Amino acid sequence: MTVNEHIGEFHGLPVHDFLAGRAEGTELPAASAVAWKIGLEYDSPLDFAQAWQEFLDTVDVAEVTAVVIGNWAPEEPDSLAEPLAAVLAAADRLPALRALFIGDITYEECEISWLQMCDITPVFRSFPELEELVVRGAAPDWEGAGGLSLTPLRHERLRALRFEAGGLPSTVVRAVAACDFPALERLELWLGVANYGGDWTTADLAPFLSGASLPALRHLGLQNAEQQDEIAALAAQAPVVARLTGLALSMGALTDEGAAALLAGQPLTHLATLDLHHHYLSEEMQQRLREALPGVAVDLSDQQKPDDNWRYVAVAE
The missing domain is CATH 3.80.10.10 (Ribonuclease Inhibitor)
Incomplete structure (x- = not known):
């Protein structure tokens, strides 16, 4: 079994698909009223960096409190490293961001075990006011490099943390345990299987x-x-x-x-x-x-x- 539905709500807000809304010509909601999803459809003419830039240029991102990262590879699975770097490069434009979901991707887009992840430590450092983080996926790239990783650190504000994986690496489990999260109220680990x-x-x-x-x-x-x-x-x-x-x-x-x-x-x-x-x-x-x-x-x-x-x-x- 695997993930077969997109999330409809995040951080207490309804999820609004930015690109789908643009394609349908729907009116933009207030920046702080929704969790903004940026993700690519299959065979999208845009790459993720272009879609992300369009979001930054269109929405009053200074008021955005929640962001959902959807499919970042429109055809074949690809590493999260470059898409995540694009998001983190705009951290100073997102001062109100309190919640981030990385990988709202169903099995029809990419199996969870194929989601090619990277070091997510910079997320905590780039968003010191972050209160909720969800990360889906754990796999390395096709050459066996990268994969989900975390360096132990302290974060003052984080209140909810969830890792979703078909197999969570022991290095990540131990890194989470070694972190200092004084405000953390909710912790969920989808531990998964050895295979x-x-x-x-x-x-x-x-x-x-x-x-x-x-x-x-x-x-x-x-x-x-x-x-x-x-x-x-x-x-x-x-x-x-x-x-x-x-x-x-x-x-x-x-x-x-x-x-x-x-x-x-x-x-x-x-x-x-x-x-x-x-x-x-x-x-x-x-x-x-x-x-x-x-x-x-x-x-x-x-x-x-x-x-x-x-x-x-x-x-x-």
Whole structure:
């Protein structure tokens, strides 16, 4: 399975596709009223740098608070490095930017495992007021160079961070853990599988589960993993869980074993949400969870066959 829909909302704002709106002749919304998406259609006559420049020249970008980067390669997959450099070169023209989504791309445009990424460290340095960042994809280029990377740093303002991948590299997981994010309230990692570069181990997740370096964290997502049972067992004893309002162990191969470990661990009744969607739980275990957590919004949607010998994560290829 993979990503099959574009986002319709980001940072609390409706997404407005800049190029599609221009082609249709629709009136421009107020600059601060929408999250502006800049992305190329297949066989576009523009390259990304040209589309981005048109956006800068047309919209009052000084008032823009949210930007969504869509498909940057109109035909074949290509590295994010040059498109991202074009965005970062205009950072001084975007003083109000608070949210950035990199890679609102569906499988029809490019499989998530083919999205050729780069070092995203400059994003944090270029936008010191950024509050929300989503990054989709992790792959190197066709020659095996590049790929998603991050150098540990401190960012004062970031409140929400999500990495979406069919396989998240261990170097990135460890780099996130080594960052200093004093304001971070939401952290979500789509960990993925080894076949698509997810060489992380559960030991790499220890800093997130302790929560010692994330004083403001209130929502933690460790998702999209074949080892979801093991992660659930670790979360059942994790110190950070006691101060969370939301816990997401969804999108992976969670079975009754992992759910039983959750129920046998520390109390979870203080949570507002427990996201377990895309799971391999029996009907009996789902009922146990509902009964044990009557005041918690438990998402048990997208049940897979509990007795299926081939258990897959929600997003891989």
